[in-house]
Amino acid sequence: GQQLNQSPQSMFIQEGEDVSMNCTSSSIFNTWLWYKQDPGEGPVLLIALYKAGELTSNGRLTAQFGITRKDSFLNISASIPSDVGIYFCAGPRFSWGKLQFGAGTQVVVTP
């Protein structure tokens, strides 16, 4: 089962608004990964975080690795229709990289 708590479960926003979502865990992670998945497709890597406190941007996306190493945040600024999809956080549980995923945040953008 899922051991990463991702919230919110879904978001309905208007085009141009900013979006924030987060992921928390009871365990420490050394890496946080954020993916976006469109229907019928595989997850696409958006941002990888490797160090506590790290803040990384990818275009309109910004993600942060929490100081406690038990949480991470993803922000999308000035949302556009193509931001629609499900966003997953993930972290490796063991040294060989088995990923645990959150349940996802579904983002719906209305014009």
Add this chain to the structure above:
Amino acid sequence: DTGVSQDPRHKITKRGQNVTFRCDPISEHNRLYWYRQTLGQGPEFLTYFQNEAQLEKSRLLSDRFSAERPKGSFSTLEIQRTEQGDSAMYLCASSPTRDRATDTQYFGPGTRLTVL
């Protein structure tokens, strides 16, 4: 630049039939993973290869499932005597083995299996 590829993209089969999926990882990536994803859930780990060696298998991988990576390049996942509960998206991912990038997995487009 070729990413992870999977074939077929969709497979419809009847219960009891065998199916085989193929994954071609990013060429320089030594690690290859298989995950399964059902509707409304995140991907769940199935198995992991380091080069040609299968080093870890999930309890989800029953004895009807077998995976191979014979030459450390492409991998196949076979499901024997399929059941309706096997219907899911099967995802393959690969990662390099260098520094912190080892944890960074890149996914293929998936194979959607429907068992009738």
